[in-house]
Amino acid sequence: MxxxxxxxxxxxxxxxxxxxxxxxxxxxxxxxxxxxxxxxxxxxxxxxxxxxxxxxxxxxxxxxxxxxxxxxxxxxxxxxxxxxxxxxxxxxxxxxxxxxxxxxxxxxxxxxxxxxxxxxxVPCVYPTAYGVLMDAGRLRAGETVLIHAAVGGVGSAAARIARAYGAARVFGTVGTGSKAQLAAGLGYDALFVRDEFEDAVREATVGRGVDLVLDPVGGPVRRAGLEVLAPFGRVVTYGDLGRHTDWTADVWDLWKNNRTLAGYNIGDVARRSPATIGEYLSTALSALASGALARVPxxxxxxxxxxxxxxxxxxxxxxxxxxxxxxxxxxx
Known part of the structure; x- marks a missing residue:
């Protein structure tokens, strides 16, 4: 073949x-x-x-x-x-x-x-998006979400899923300002240039910060994500698009500031909980076919x-x- x-x-x-x-x-x-x-x-x-x-x-x-x-x-x-x-x-x-x-x-x-x-x-992107939001991220209705690499496959899926599960506001970051015009079509309240997102997030949330950050980028972006968390906020890491050298989070920093750093890897879920992938795949296909999730061709x-x-x-x-x-x- x-x-x-x-x-x-x-x-x-x-x-x-x-x-x-x-x-x-x-x-x-x-x-x-x-x-x-x-x-x-x-x-x-x-x-x-x-x-x-x-x-x-x-x-x-x-x-x-x-x-x-x-x-x-x-x-x-x-x-x-x-x-x-x-x-x-x-x-x-x-x-x-x-x-x-x-x-x-x-x-x-x-x-x-x-x-x-x-x-x-759908089969890789949507189970990942559901997993980072619901399993690793523990999203609850009324929360504010920040999604890095916001216009990619997982990011754009996660934005729509977050809305469907009751997120109050959904922000994203992009590598260049030219992509910010895509915000409304993908369901974001706003898109920020990634190199400048900390101040933009603080301004958009009147200093409170966000409840959940989804981060496939790594490096300085990951460290900065911890700094924009609201009390009991979570950063979920699920990739390393920036190919940065790994870093060690300070447990005291997490503990003293009520922060959580979590991880999600679809390959590990597939090995140890394959039914989870199948369930999310079924959910996504059904929601997209019915219109419960907006479909972006x-x-x-x-x-x-x-x-x-x-x-x-x-x-x-x-x-x-x-x-x-x-x-x-x-x-x-």
Whole structure:
């Protein structure tokens, strides 16, 4: 089958079109004929070597954490979904940039009427957004939320979910002022330039601060997030887009100022609580299909343009969700 992978770590140019064996579903697995594959920053990290060197078939690794498509075959012990059903799936071991992908049945759910292009951007992004808000962040109705990397896939999903669960105000930060005009369309009260967000947050909250900060950036942004917390506020860290050197939080600072620093990693949840991923995936697909969550159509790009897509993601020149259209499907 046709796929897009890399044989050595490096820049976007290491991605190439390859031929690899079509996978077969094992016990508890589902084989999906892929229509669309979501693009995530973790796939940029995968390609760069932050998760190790490629060791897949023929020495190639195939990125791709989330897909949508049609069930082609079932492994033993799988009772649902059924062959021919349209589904979305999370792939914690990657493999989505291909004509076929295998997923554990725990991470596969029917799209429920949601267009396949939209559904491809759900399985990794939305369980992450729900997890950082509800599980790690302990969001409560009436609270104020600040979301870094606000116009990315997880950020824009989290803004809408926070509203749906009763957040009073939702702020975000962006890397450049040119993206601030996207605030209203994504459900934010305001977007602030990330390098200047501390004063802006204090002014917007009349000095009180925010109850919850969602931070995939790291480094100085993470440290500054602690400084803008309201009493009993929480910073949830779920990435390191800035590639900063790790730092150690001062427990006395947390204790004496009533602050909490929490973490969320979808890969760990998938290993130790797979049902949680499946439940959030079902919730998101249903809410998006019904309109309970506002649907923001993704940017659809041909899979043959995967190098340029990775280049744009790495440079921070995207907003919202981007999905790759596999053969026979429409790219916008």
């Amino acid at each position: 046709r796929a897009y992978g890399f044989k050595s770590n490096g820049g976007p140019e290491v991605l190439e079109e390859i031929q690899v064996p079509t996978p077969r579903p094992g016990p508890g697995q589902v084989l999906i004929e892929v229509a669309y594959a979501g693009v995530n920053f973790a796939e940029v990290q995968h390609r760069r070597g932050e998760f190790g060197e490629p060791d897949g078939p023929g020495g190639y690794d195939v990125p791709g954490l989330e897909v949508s498509g049609t069930v082609a075959a079932l492994g033993s012990g799988v009772t649902g979904p059924v062959v021919g059903e349209q589904v979305a799936a999370y792939l914690p071991a990657f493999g989505g940039y291909a004509e076929f992908a295998v997923a554990d049945a725990d991470f596969v759910r029917p799209v429920g009427g949601l267009p396949l292009a939209d559904a491809a951007g 993704p940017t659809v790009v041909s899979s043959s343009d995967v190098v340029e897509v990775h280049r744009r993601h790495e440079a921070g020149r995207t907003h919202g969700k981007t999905v790759l259209a596999l053969a026979g499907h429409t790219a916008g």
